[in-house]
Amino acid sequence: MKLHSKSSKPGRRQFGILRRFVLSGLRIAFAVIGFFFLLWWFGMRMPGRNISTAAPLSPAEIALRAELAADVQTLAGDIGERNLRRYAQLTAAADFIEGAFSRAGLQPRRDTYELQGRASHNIETEIRGARPEIVVIGAHYDSVFGSPGANDNGSGVAALLALARRFAGKSTGQTLRFVAFVNEEPPYFQTEQMGSFVYARGCKARGDQISAMLSLETIGYFSDAPRSQKYPPGISAFYPSTGNFIGFVGNFRSRALVRRVVASFREQGKIPSEGAALPSFIPGVAWSDQWSFWQCGYPAIMITDTAPFRYPHYHENTDTPDKLEYDRFALVVSALEKTIAELAR
Numbered sequence: 193m194k195l196h197s198k199s200s201k202p203g204r205r206q207f208g209i210l211r212r213f214v215l216s217g218l219r220i221a222f223a224v225i226g227f228f229f230l231l232w233w234f235g236m237r238m239p240g241r242n243i244s245t246a247a248p249l250s251p252a253e254i255a256l257r258a259e260l261a262a263d264v265q266t267l268a269g270d271i272g273e274r275n276l277r278r279y280a281q282l283t284a285a286a287d288f289i290e291g292a293f294s295r296a297g298l299q300p301r302r303d304t305y306e307l308q309g310r311a312s313h314n315i316e317t318e319i320r321g322a323r324p325e326i327v328v329i330g331a332h333y334d335s336v337f338g339s340p341g342a343n344d345n346g347s348g349v350a351a352l353l354a355l356a357r358r359f360a361g362k363s364t365g366q367t368l369r370f371v372a373f374v375n376e377e378p379p380y381f382q383t384e385q386m387g388s389f390v391y392a393r394g395c396k397a398r399g400d401q402i403s404a405m406l407s408l409e410t411i412g413y414f415s416d417a418p419r420s421q422k423y424p425p426g427i428s429a430f431y432p433s434t435g436n437f438i439g440f441v442g443n444f445r446s447r448a449l450v451r452r453v454v455a456s457f458r459e460q461g462k463i464p465s466e467g468a469a470l471p472s473f474i475p476g477v478a479w480s481d482q483w484s485f486w487q488c489g490y491p492a493i494m495i496t497d498t499a500p501f502r503y504p505h506y507h508e509n510t511d512t513p514d515k516l517e518y519d520r521f522a523l524v525v526s527a528l529e530k531t532i533a534e535l536a537r
Contacts, residue, residue: 235444236430238467239451240458246414246436246520247462256354257522263292263350264412264513267333268342275334275377276308282374285333286313289349289372293317296357298370305390312374314387319359321367325401327536328369328492329355330388330481331408332376335511342513343503345376347412351525358529364536366403373481388481396488404449404535405492409480410499410506411438411524412516422501424475427468435502437464438524442482442493443472449491456534460527463520476501495528 249257266288267274274281286302293300293315303314315333331348335341349372356370374387383389388407395402414436415421421435422428440457442450447469454467472478472486476498485492497503505511 235447235469236467238458239455242458242466243461243464245464246523249519249522250526253522253526256526257518259354259357260347260350260412260521260525261513261516261518263353264342264346264516267346267349268335268340268511269513272340273335273338274341275337276310276312276375277337279310282334285349286315286372286374289315289333289353292353293356293370296353296360298356298360303371303391303394305387307375307380307385312387314374314391315372316391317356317370319362319364319368319370321364321536323366325366325403326369327366327532328371328395328402328405328485329408329532330371330373330405332373332387332481334374334377334387336377336507338509339507339511340509342511343412343497343516344410344499344506344511345408346513347410347516347521348408351408351411351521351528354525355529355532359532364533366536368532368536376481382478382483386481386484388484389487392484392488392490395490402485402490404453405482405485405490406453406528406532407480407482407492407494409494409496410503411495411497412518412521413497413503414517414520415502420502421498424501427470427474431466432464435498436520437466438520439496439498440465440467440493441477441496442469442491443477443486444469445486446482446491446493450493453493453531453535456531457527460530462523462527495524 271281271284274285290300298317300315300317304311331352332345333349380386416436419433421433440450440454450467450469457465470477480494482492482494500506505515
């Protein structure tokens with residue numbers, strides 16, 4: 193009996209250690225599963241009926257396609273790389289945007305600040321609404337060093353100009369502001385020197401009632417190739433592996449705005465779409481001008497083709513106008529027009 197008792201004690205201890213190890217592993221597994229379930233339920237589950245393929249273009253969208261292509265060509269083909277290292281080109285882009293607003297019958301304004309001893313200009317135009325709330329539609333017009341920036345972010349600026357033209361002369365409930373931001377790219381990215389941060393901080397200081405901010409960021413590239421779409425770690429299980437959709441991305445505080453915009457966009461039935469309201473530390477979630485508005489407490493989202501998670505020419509000298517897919521680009525902008533009208537109603 194004594195020998196049996198002595199030999200069983202180590203066995204019981206080993207069993208207890210194994211049991212605690214298994215229970216600890218199960219708790220961790222359930223916690224991970226619970227986290228991703230909550231992430232899906234609150235951040236990834238979007239309203240509205242999604243479609244699987246793009247719609248054919250209407251005659252108006254064919255005209256829009258030509259308009260978008262022309263503006264991308266001007267920015268990325270004729271002007272080219274535009275940043276403080278290419279200051280003449282950056283100034284030329286600002287002049288082009290200001291002129292485009294003026295030719296649409298709008299009154300542009302330069303929101304200017306000094307950086308590295310040179311004037312940097314955000315270009316703003318406003319369509320005054322009946323109510324004090326403001327919807328900001330923004331896109332940065334600078335390009336990263338060494339790149340002509342057709343998709344990043346000539347596509348966003350071309351969409352900004354096209355949308356401003358379509359709302360010019362119309363009445364809205366909320367005020368619409370169309371703003372082209374300077375200095376989004378490194379080395380100013382996510383610093384107080386970003387044009388959008390300077391602008392958002394000014395809005396906060398004035399007490400502007402911004403109800404929504406939409407950042408148009410790299411929106412012109414789509415692919416039907418299998419496995420053409422990548423994601424940050426842990427996200428791929430919830431989204432398609434084909435890069436044929438447009439994405440809507442916000443932080444948790446902007447969840448209601450993400451869901452509202454996705455629901456309205458999907459009602460148009462133009463192009464597949466995906467949405468997410470995720471923690472801002474996840475790679476890609478905060479990678480544009482919406483970040484600046486989050487710092488000032490405003491709800492803001494990014495509209496994007498997901499940039500480096502899809503686009504093979506991201507931040508390269510090959511980011512040229514011929515790489516964009518203008519049919520689906522036009523469908524995105526066409527649907528956004530109606531979505532913005534709904535937001536500002």
